[in-house]
Amino acid sequence: MALDISRSIEACAAHYGDEAEAMRDYLIDGQARALALPNRGPIRFGEDKKLHPDIMASYLKHGFYVFENVITAEELSDIKDDLKAMRANFPVHMGAELDKDGNPALGVGHAAPNLEWARPLSDPLGATQISNGRHPVKLFEPRAADDAPPAVPLVVLGSLQFSPACLRTYAHPQLLKIAESINGEDFAPFNETLFIKDAGLGAAVSWHQDGDTHYNENFDETVHGFNFMAQVYGSTAVNGVWAVPGSHKLGRVDIVKWVEEAGSERLPDAVPMITNPGDVVISNRQLVHGSFANTGFEPRVTVNFGFHRRSSVLNVKGAGIHSEAVVYDEAYLTERARVIGLGINARAQRFPHETPYHYQPLAGREENYIWSPEVQASLKDYNLKDVSI
Numbered sequence: 001m002a003l004d005i006s007r008s009i010e011a012c013a014a015h016y017g018d019e020a021e022a023m024r025d026y027l028i029d030g031q032a033r034a035l036a037l038p039n040r041g042p043i044r045f046g047e048d049k050k051l052h053p054d055i056m057a058s059y060l061k062h063g064f065y066v067f068e069n070v071i072t073a074e075e076l077s078d079i080k081d082d083l084k085a086m087r088a089n090f091p092v093h094m095g096a097e098l099d100k101d102g103n104p105a106l107g108v109g110h111a112a113p114n115l116e117w118a119r120p121l122s123d124p125l126g127a128t129q130i131s132n133g134r135h136p137v138k139l140f141e142p143r144a145a146d147d148a149p150p151a152v153p154l155v156v157l158g159s160l161q162f163s164p165a166c167l168r169t170y171a172h173p174q175l176l177k178i179a180e181s182i183n184g185e186d187f188a189p190f191n192e193t194l195f196i197k198d199a200g201l202g203a204a205v206s207w208h209q210d211g212d213t214h215y216n217e218n219f220d221e222t223v224h225g226f227n228f229m230a231q232v233y234g235s236t237a238v239n240g241v242w243a244v245p246g247s248h249k250l251g252r253v254d255i256v257k258w259v260e261e262a263g264s265e266r267l268p269d270a271v272p273m274i275t276n277p278g279d280v281v282i283s284n285r286q287l288v289h290g291s292f293a294n295t296g297f298e299p300r301v302t303v304n305f306g307f308h309r310r311s312s313v314l315n316v317k318g319a320g321i322h323s324e325a326v327v328y329d330e331a332y333l334t335e336r337a338r339v340i341g342l343g344i345n346a347r348a349q350r351f352p353h354e355t356p357y358h359y360q361p362l363a364g365r366e367e368n369y370i371w372s373p374e375v376q377a378s379l380k381d382y383n384l385k386d387v388s389i
């Protein structure tokens with residue numbers, strides 16, 4: 001049952017001036033089209049213990065699938081506690097070294113990128129060269145309230161170093177089993193991010209495709225891997241990610257042309273990813289997707305993490321978007337997979353009645369991956385070794 005967001009739809013449309021009615025219709029129509037798609041339901045596995053073939057077929061067709069009720073209330077509560085602690089440790093403003101209590105702020109002094117800010121309701125990436133210029137169009141930037149702060153958090157990169165709860169969710173046994181079904185039992189890590197879209201403030205992420213490297217040679221519909229997007233508060237047509245179903249099969253899409261042809265940033269075939277708290281979306285990294293500024297009343301926080309097929313990344317030169325563009329050899333991938341081993345152990349300690357996931361590439365070396373608060377601290381800057389293709 002989707003949340004009633006009529007007030008947010010009205011509030012969002014009201015920002016669009018002459019196009020208010022078009023925006024309202026787009027949100028309402030997109031919501032209906034999203035809910036009519038046959039790409040949602042609980043996680044199910046087939047007799048072979050792999051992702052159920054019907055789900056796999058739907059995911060491969062549409063490029064995303066909403067797994068309902070994956071994260072329990074107990075686990076969500078752990079994540080919310082960590083989010084609260086992280087927010088309390090955010091710099092008092094963008095660029096500050098201290099948090100509100102005068103402590104060294106989250107991420108200060110780290111070598112790898114972590115907390116990134118944006119002007120409220122802006123589109124900081126659209127029509128820039130950031131991330132190899134993969135967001136070619138600037139989205140409409142609604143005007144934020146006069147009392148809005150000058151900058152608000154948008155993403156936390158390398159999120160697992162800041163949140164043991166997110167580290168545990170990263171190792172959710174059913175989600176890792178899905179990763180195995182899609183990318184093989186030797187699946188490789190990618191990167192982990194929190195997307196923060198506070199109500200009335202959260203910035204946009206313009207239309208883009210995540211995958212960057214494999215469009216000319218070796219392209220296929222799943223070659224750039226996928227993201228899991230676990231929803232802490234749910235996601236809606238106003239605050240959520242929109243995607244064009246099936247666009248993951250098209251190779252590199254000319255997004256500028258699509259927007260020109262549509263006559264506006266409202267891509268006609270896009271639908272929002274509508275979820276309740278605790279649902280997890282799986283999203284192909286080649287899908288054309290993006291999110292509008294959150295002009296509504298519901299917050300969104302996405303616990304985002306992805307996985308690759310080993311053959312897509314092993315001995316491949318990275319795109320340089322999330323980390324330095326180096327060639328990923330076995331040693332690099334094993335080092336980066338440390339968070340998978342630690343996540344599995346951290347999860348087993350927190351949820352001892354669950355059967356942990358068995359990650360084949362680290363088999364026999366489990367004793368090297370025992371989580372503790374001290375070991376958690378050693379994850380500082382682990383995202384210098386993101387696997388970016």
Ligand SMILES: O=C(O)CCC(=O)C(=O)O
Pocket residue numbers: 195205210227240241289290291302304
């Ligand atoms: O969560 C969002 O708003 C954007 C997510 C996204 O673009 C991504 O995961 O690539």
